[in-house]
Every structure is written in structure tokens, then in C-alpha cells.
Amino acid sequence: MVFENPSREEIKQLLEQSATVAVVGLSDKPDRVSYMVSQAMQAKGYRIIPVNPAVKTAEILGETRYETLSDIPFKVDIVNVFRRSEHTPPVAEEAVAIGAKILWLQLGIANDEAASIAEAGGLQVIMDRCIKVEDSILLPQGKSKT
Known part of the structure; x- marks a missing residue:
């Protein structure tokens, strides 16, 4: 089966329903x-949670930096990934384990194994798309306060 990203309308709804992005x-x-x-x-109003074991600063963008997704002590809506494609399956496994809603692999990043893991765990998957570009196109005025 060939992977297909959600429609633009579906992505818009996912972004509107999401607040916390690891x-x-x-x-x-x-x-x-x-x-x-x-x-x-x-x-634009999203809470950004840094996850990077290689960085030694305690905070990035004013938020506590975590070593792993599992270290985050609260719910995450989107797991946005800036890692090479071959490193994404373990990230997908961890995203499933923490109960995230969406696994989003940034522009230039795609991995069918990671997508299968995430989908099997109930996550929506978006690959090879930039979350900032999609948000700018789909929610140019920002998120609606519902």
C-alpha cells in the first residue's frame, strides 16, 4: 500500500485541534x-516542547528540553520530527507509547516503517511536509479560539 498524506482540509482540522507540539x-x-x-x-500559539538528547541547554525557546518523548510529563498532540528518515521508526514507537495524536515528519523526511508503526498505534501520519508551511497556508489568521 502506498502512503498518502491526509487532505489539506484534514490537515487543517488536525492543526486546529492541536496545541502541544513535541x-x-x-x-x-x-x-x-x-x-x-x-x-x-x-x-502562532502552539506550545513547542524541545526533545533533543544531544543539546545540553536546559531550555530551548523558553521551554524545558527533554531527552526523550517519554520524559515529557504531559500530553502531546503532535510529534514533529527533524531527524533523518532512517532514525524515525523508534520515534514513531515512542510517539505511540506516549499517546500522541499525530506523527509529523518534516519536509524531506519519509519512512514507511515509521508510518506503519504510528498508524498501527492509532496516530495520524503526515510525512514530507513542513508544519510551518501547512499552518501558514491553512490557518493564516492563526488558530480559532473554540
Whole structure:
């Protein structure tokens, strides 16, 4: 079976229903794409949770940095991944384990095994799309307060 991303309308609904985004691979360097995308999403009203064991700072973008998804002590809606495709299956397993709703692999990242793991665990999967671009197109005025 060939993977297919949800429709634009479905992605819009998913974004509207989501508030907390754990960003796996979020860099503490402002010139990195992961930082810029996360900063823009934070400015749009999403709570960004940094997940990166390689970074040694306690916080990124004013939020506590966690080593793993499992270390996050509260619910996460979206697991947004900035890791190479081959590293995504374990992230998908962890996203399922924490009860996330969506596994989102950033632009240029796709892995059928990760998608299968996440889908089998009940998560919606989006691959090879930039969350910032989708949010800007689908929710240009920001999230509605419902």
C-alpha cells in the first residue's frame, strides 16, 4: 500500500485541534531550520516542547528540553520530527507509547516503517511536509479560539 498524506482540509482540522507540539531534533541554534520553524509555530500559539538528547541547554525557546518523548510529563498532540528518515521508526514507537495524536515528519523526511508503526498505534501520519508551511497556508489568521 502506498502512503498518502491526509487532505489539506484534514490537515487543517488536525492543526486546529492541536496545541502541544513535541519537536524531536529541535536545535538550540537560531540559524537551524528546526529552530526557525519551531519559533514560528510558537509565535502562532502552539506550545513547542524541545526533545533533543544531544543539546545540553536546559531550555530551548523558553521551554524545558527533554531527552526523550517519554520524559515529557504531559500530553502531546503532535510529534514533529527533524531527524533523518532512517532514525524515525523508534520515534514513531515512542510517539505511540506516549499517546500522541499525530506523527509529523518534516519536509524531506519519509519512512514507511515509521508510518506503519504510528498508524498501527492509532496516530495520524503526515510525512514530507513542513508544519510551518501547512499552518501558514491553512490557518493564516492563526488558530480559532473554540
